Amino acid sequence: MAKKPKTVLSLCRATGVLHLGNYLGAVRDFVALSEDPNAECYFGIADLHALTSLTDPEKLRPATRQVARDYLAAGIDPQQSALFLQSDVKETNELFWLLCNVTATGELLRSKTYKEMSDKQPENVNAGLLMYPVLMAADILGPQADLVPVGDDQITHLEMARNIAKRFNHRFGETLRMPAPYRKSSIRVPGLDGKGKMSKSDGNGFGIAEEPEAIWEKLRVAYTDPARQRRTDPGNPDLCPIATIHRFVSPKDDVEKIEDGCRTAGIGCIDCKKILHGHLSDLLAPVRARNQKLTDGDVSDALAAGATRVRTRFQETVATVRERMGL
Ligand code: SF4
Numbered sequence: 001m002a003k004k005p006k007t008v009l010s011l012c013r014a015t016g017v018l019h020l021g022n023y024l025g026a027v028r029d030f031v032a033l034s035e036d037p038n039a040e041c042y043f044g045i046a047d048l049h050a051l052t053s054l055t056d057p058e059k060l061r062p063a064t065r066q067v068a069r070d071y072l073a074a075g076i077d078p079q080q081s082a083l084f085l086q087s088d089v090k091e092t093n094e095l096f097w098l099l100c101n102v103t104a105t106g107e108l109l110r111s112k113t114y115k116e117m118s119d120k121q122p123e124n125v126n127a128g129l130l131m132y133p134v135l136m137a138a139d140i141l142g143p144q145a146d147l148v149p150v151g152d153d154q155i156t157h158l159e160m161a162r163n164i165a166k167r168f169n170h171r172f173g174e175t176l177r178m179p180a181p182y183r184k185s186s187i188r189v190p191g192l193d194g195k196g197k198m199s200k201s202d203g204n205g206f207g208i209a210e211e212p213e214a215i216w217e218k219l220r221v222a223y224t225d226p227a228r229q230r231r232t233d234p235g236n237p238d239l240c241p242i243a244t245i246h247r248f249v250s251p252k253d254d255v256e257k258i259e260d261g262c263r264t265a266g267i268g269c270i271d272c273k274k275i276l277h278g279h280l281s282d283l284l285a286p287v288r289a290r291n292q293k294l295t296d297g298d299v300s301d302a303l304a305a306g307a308t309r310v311r312t313r314f315q316e317t318v319a320t321v322r323e324r325m326g327l
Helices: 020-034 047-053 057-074 091-100 105-110 112-120 127-141 152-172 212-220 241-249 252-263 269-293 296-324
Strands: 006-013 039-046 082-085 147-150 180-183
Touching: 006 020, 006 047, 006 127, 020 039, 020 057, 020 147, 020 241, 020 269, 039 047, 039 057, 039 296, 047 057, 047 112, 047 127, 057 082, 057 269, 057 296, 082 296, 091 127, 091 296, 105 112, 105 127, 112 127, 112 152, 127 152, 147 152, 152 296, 212 269, 241 252, 241 269, 252 269
Parallel strands: 006 039, 006 147, 039 082, 147 180
Antiparallel strands: none
């Protein structure tokens, strides 16, 4: 396959089923990027990173495979893009160690994520938490990525990868490509419990390949503006997660009708949710259809092919880095 002008690398956490928030906030953009004829995309699932806060080894492999399956269901074509598990790329570990030697310890100790994670799991402040940004730098610099889709929470890690590349190039000569951020859409999908964003750990969302009936059962009981005790009470859509999700997935006319109806008590919450359910069902129908056709073998084949492709890129980088470092 001919090399395309820009290389895109994205790593996602091995969290299991992808929910609507993952889809609207990231995966939908990845599918669009993967269809760009100028972009060669590598989508990794960060199972090595998951070890820094591992609680149950039995759950990690199924969670990892589920993410791969959902990526394929969402529309990532494994013929076009490489979908891989981070742990299948053995070269990452070697590059990680090589890069450790051009990484400033002070920068790692000052990392906001390290401090946050140490506070979150004080009983397990392992060295992996500290070294996490170097592993991420290896993930990014190994395939010589030009663009890395990042949200606000990951921008500092990309900055550290750039610092590591800069330091390496300064010391050993121009070798590592400088990755640039590709800003992901800033869509923040609220949880159906009205308590912040949709998240797997809070169980306040639904999977992108779930059946419409199952999604409806969750929408039906979702949090709404508490001021609407009765059908005749007016509400405030700005206080309701259902209205926010409408803004992301429903046509403009429907959004206006619903917001006006909410404020004037012209529409009830169940009818409002039914309209949203209809739009969600349409949006996710292709995902569901692809998921129904996917087999375990398809997922394994995609991951094997993706690992082979990304390893080839890593091998070139590692060989040059080794040589420049005198090995
Ligand atoms: S009518 Fe819709 S937007 Fe208004 S409170 Fe009910 S569910 Fe929320």
